[in-house]
Amino acid sequence: MQLDFEEAEDFRGIRILRQVDYLAYAYETSHAAADADGAPNAYHPDDLGKNCRRDAHVGLDCLGNAGYPNSGWWRDVLVPDPADSSTAYVQPDGATAGFFVAATALRRPGGRKTDPTTFVDATSVPYVVNPSGISALPHIGRPGDVGFATHLASGRTTAFIIGDAGGGDDARLGEGSIALFAALGFPGANPRTGAGLPRDKVQYIVFPDSRRPGVAIWPRSNADIAAQVAGLLRDTPGIS
Template structure:
């Protein structure tokens, strides 16, 4: 059994919203690239939706391999041709010009892939220090989006809804990507929770279909600090969604976006 939780939402068509007469409690806030962001009156949550999807393997202990046999192409980690590889791969403490290669464990021989969010209580050479993309549903913030006022910080919790299939998943903000990237980069685990099948970070194959509606709860990490386990992420996500009127209220906003 896969170690993840799913919530299945039904009747997500526009008639569903009309029948239940659910109103959107969010107002226009700002834009990021082509995406419109809405903010609620208490500023405790904002939402956006996008069809764009990119699959992230970072944080998985088998994400990148020196022979390029990992889950993702090591070129996507900047290795070996770009100086920024050390923002994705852990440096070898004995030779910082090279990525560290795991010496033992299930994935001996692989590099250690980092995420911007990590467990500060664990050593930098401990693969469990980072957020495993194959197990933890997470969202990646583009660099410029992360620097915008009010978007929150690493460790914040959110919920994603696939408007086509009805599947949903809580998630954590666990990584910061390229400055000008589009919204919609997600971990392998989040992609699968939203309906993806055999997702491939190398080429995006198997990504979930349709528009995804995201609700973010900025600075929720202050109350629910990292690390959290999968069950806690989903429990907190559900609690936060209920605090802003529930899923139906959030989904009603999609018609105005």
């Protein structure tokens, strides 16, 4: 997209541009990282202690990337077992029985934390991750807000929702779900190894305060998100 936005602040080396009335902001980055969180098959107990890059895994991602079991922050990624909060909850039944439940910042209001469908499935929903610390910036998007991504070299595009947040003090803009990168033409994006991701720039446009209120915040269909984003792209001055 062509943007007539004003240059604003930097966030960890990436320049953020803002629409004059703060209706949107944008950034371009060649940094890319794939997120599996929210997928019901993201993490599996049998992968405990495995090397993230060298070893074959049952889950889509490595438990080391979730900080499990030795970090103080693994509960931000995995749902603790209600019967024993020192361990992560294992799904007892269903198609992904035996896997842990991986949470996302965006979730179904009132949904049970032990139910994987409460969260945003990284394998089916294009979402971006808000890096830790970005919430301190003004007029910034929050989980549930929507936006539009373009892989600049190919022109492939997708609407998205802000589905997750975190990553610590070193987290950068450019992390998104497996489904987001697949929609941009990179179906092999691997959250465990970092393989299969774009190495050139992706442009992201985010519409703050675009999330739906109340129970409508989640779940939403990809088609519903795309329709909302199409209207915002059309009606926001400075985007063509």
